[in-house]
Amino acid sequence: MAISSSASVSMQARVPATVRVSLQKPVSIFNYGKTNLSFNLRHRTPARLTISCAAKxxxxxxxxxxxxxxxxxxxxxxxxxxxxxxxxxxxxxxxxxxxxxxxxxxxxxxxxxxxxxxxxxxxxxxxxxxxxxxxxx
Structure with missing residues (x-):
């Protein structure tokens, strides 16, 4: 039986930012001065991280x-x-x-x-x- 959980985070920042998302293992996302960063984290076996383009x-x-x-x-x-x-x-x-x-x-x-x-x-x-x-x- 597979257990599935998901989280979605979207952020906008003018300064470098760090977001930490923890399910079983910690995951760090670094913004490195970008103004827009969005990602989806779907936890399945194995965990998958998808990052989308911040540009229009x-x-x-x-x-x-x-x-x-x-x-x-x-x-x-x-x-x-x-x-x-x-x-x-x-x-x-x-x-x-x-x-x-x-x-x-x-x-x-x-x-x-x-x-x-x-x-x-x-x-x-x-x-x-x-x-x-x-x-x-």
């Missing part, structure tokens, strides 16, 4: 289209929030071109250190929303 869907879609354009991918090629640039065949020069395309499209400037840490569409979308928010403030 429209931002993720726009980033996906720019990535497709910069890498000359077919329109039918599926690019999701979890897609890694390297999985699409992007090298470091391609990644620089993607960042430049994103900067132009969203009217922002990404610091080189932060741009180098972008590996997925989701990370790019989250950084863009953060920079747009800072720009508008």
């Amino acid at each position: 869907q429209e931002t993720v879609e726009k980033v996906s289209e720019i990535v497709k354009k910069q890498l000359s991918l077919a329109a039918s090629q599926q690019v999701t929030a979890e897609t890694k640039f390297t999985d699409l065949g992007a090298d470091s020069l391609d990644t620089v071109e993607i960042v430049m395309g994103l900067e132009e499209e969203f009217g922002i400037t990404m610091a080189e250190e932060r741009a180098q840490k972008i590996a997925t569409v989701e990370q790019a979308a989250e950084l863009i929303e953060e920079l747009v928010k800072e720009k508008d403030a």
Whole structure:
């Protein structure tokens, strides 16, 4: 007989936050300065943790289209929030071109250190929303 319990937590914070959720074993979630973080914890055998993208869907879609354009991918090629640039065949020069395309499209400037840490569409979308928010403030 399987026992199932679930918990759902959503938080918004402007400072780094730590949330600890305990069922059988402690689980720590670190916010690392992100403004939005949501996750679902479903305890089954084994326990599963699902984290969803904090960026808006429209931002993720726009980033996906720019990535497709910069890498000359077919329109039918599926690019999701979890897609890694390297999985699409992007090298470091391609990644620089993607960042430049994103900067132009969203009217922002990404610091080189932060741009180098972008590996997925989701990370790019989250950084863009953060920079747009800072720009508008």
